[in-house]
Amino acid sequence: MKATQDIIARVRRWAADGSKAERRLASLVLSDLSYVSKAPIAEIASRAGVSEPTVTRFARALGCEGIRDFKYHLAQALAVGGSYLNPSPLRREEREERILATVCGNAAAAIERVRSSIDMETVGLIADQMSTARSILSYGSGGNSSLMSMELHNRLFRLGLSVIAHSDGQMQRMTASVATPETLVVAFSISGYSPSVVDSVRTARHYGARTVAVTAPGSALAREAEILLPFVVPEDGNLYKPTSARYTMMAIVDLIAMTTAEAIGPSVLEGLRRIKHSLAAVNVNDPKLPLGD
Known part of the structure; x- marks a missing residue:
């Protein structure tokens, strides 16, 4: 398998369209990527309720050379995008206030860091x-x-x-x-x-x-x-x-x-005045509005 191919997307397709055994294996992989990337093939087979040859065939069907290559790509996927897999569900309580506080608070903090360090x-x-x-x-x-x-x-x-x-x-x-x-x-x-x-x-x-x-x-x-x-x-x-x-x-x-x-210096003001003047005919002529908006 080429390093640029997305093994997680392939496993998800097998989870939906594979045979019964392949769906069990795919579900195990998606539920515990870290475990499957480290566990012996016998444990993977036992936990999924399939045979060891089935695990090997599953790995090859995904485009891997074998179980070792399969585990390598799983570990790689976990390292690159593991935090995006199986995230904790969002809490519904006070969601709007939490989002408001998070976005606005982090924005203000980011700008304050500029002020203190620039x-x-x-x-x-x-x-x-x-x-x-x-x-x-x-x-x-x-x-x-x-x-x-x-x-x-x-x-x-x-x-x-x-x-x-x-x-x-x-x-x-x-x-x-x-x-x-x-x-x-x-x-x-x-x-x-x-x-x-x-x-x-x-x-x-x-x-x-x-x-x-x-x-x-x-x-x-x-x-x-x-x-x-x-x-x-x-x-x-x-x-x-x-x-x-x-x-x-x-x-x-x-x-x-x-x-x-x-x-x-002041020479920039003439250009700004011209922009304001040229837009006055097509925009709301309110001098308090931002230039060009």
Whole structure:
């Protein structure tokens, strides 16, 4: 079996569509993955109420070479995604209040961590480089990082800066290849190991571009960039809740954007006024509303 194949999904299909013996084996596997990945074949057969040859045939039917290979893939599946298997059922009591407290509390805590740990001197250095760059490339791959690259674009174009965001790996590599010393590349990655982002920052530096990374310290991306804004957000293990990391990243983007706006100075206000004016004819003309919304 190839390492990329999902043995849990295969077992679940056998649990629904296999023979009676195969369904018993599949049910045993799904109910106690850790046990089956370690137990001798005789114990597995006895607990499932089948013969040892049936266990071996079951393993091979799943695409494994034998029982040892079967156990290896089970252990691998357990290590990678075990926390998502057989989760405790959600309690219904006070569910709404618990969800509200968890999401809002973690969001506030994530932003507070930024406030207490961010190096504003580094933010100021990034802002100075943004305010003088001829062009800015914003990179991010995956969920939160790609969203933050787009958000940086959204924040900076209205300041009159030439900025474009790319989440596609090929576009990241191609645009990095035509970067110049007047280009500033800003890369977002929670892990710091997104191949296209790391490669593109390396390529852009090769051609003289200035590079910034918002990522995990010590990661591959952190090592490639000239300027690092460390990004570390401990997760709480709640599998039902979206990650709070994006609140942290959003706060960092806003800090960079505001510092850049102030580094440029009052000249940014004319562009903001023009945007407000151009949208007044098609949107509700309320000066208290956010710009562009």
